[in-house]
Amino acid sequence: MSQWMVLYRKEMLGMTRSYKWLWIPVVFILLGVMNPVTTAYMPQLLEANGIAKEVAAAMPVPAAADIMLKTLSQYNTLGLLILALSFMGIVSGERQSGAAVMIHVKPVSHLSLATAKWASMASLALTAFGIGYLATWYYTDILIGSVPPHLIGQSLLLYALWLLFALSAVLMFSSAMDSQAGAAFLALLALAALSLLPSLLGRFMKWSPGRLTGEAGTLLSTGSMASGAWLPIAAALLLTAALIFCSSLFSKRKAGNTGTK
């Protein structure tokens, strides 16, 4: 366990040194808070751009829950893009720089390295998402209207689960591939497929973790969870564990090749 903590702290230190602990949470806050702010000041913004006051006043003001929903979908596009790009080299980058060899001089198991990496990614991503989401809630409450705290809490947990799954996909592709850009691209492609396919092949994709975002949205707008929500929740948990395990297998297989390129 103490060895695992050393690995975890090493990852966290690396993220601090590359400013990830500063800029990713700040970007998540700004990305989220922009929604209630631009919505609330839309009439003034339109007027300033020469659009008649009457038109601006006739614009419907969306419900507070819709603002939170919009923020979640923004995290799902730009947020996931940022996370995938900043973690795309988390395993393959160390293989290329030779740091992986240094670590495996000691008897470190690939599984504990993979879980330590995943835990550090999760710490950062969940902190950034949590702060950003709560800041958005705060601004929405002031500018638009209130959303009940229990709905915020539940939707936050649902989306956090999807994020954990997404991070494990990035980790897996980063250990399976040598190209960092390729790993980010494939991870994003897989995540997009899991989000989009349930609406196309509804019956076969009921389990898709990509539905968690939709479930969080339903929760926000209707106030209650859909009855089939347990399936994607269970699938997300299982697949997250499976992907982390696959990641450690890929690292193990590739470990023989390090340094020889």
Place this chain on the structure above:
Amino acid sequence: MSDTLKLVLPLAILQLILVAAALVDLSKVRRTNGPKWMWAILILFSSLLGTVAYFLFGRRSD
């Protein structure tokens, strides 16, 4: 202080912190991907996007 300013000020401060951190890092690192002056211009003039691009692509890991 008007209400609008009270709301927007924290966001402006956050963005300033981000830009400042990027510029401090840019001045400290030996080499970046691409010319340094280009990153300085991007960070200063393209608001959030340039700064994020610098942290993602400009910094070299070695």
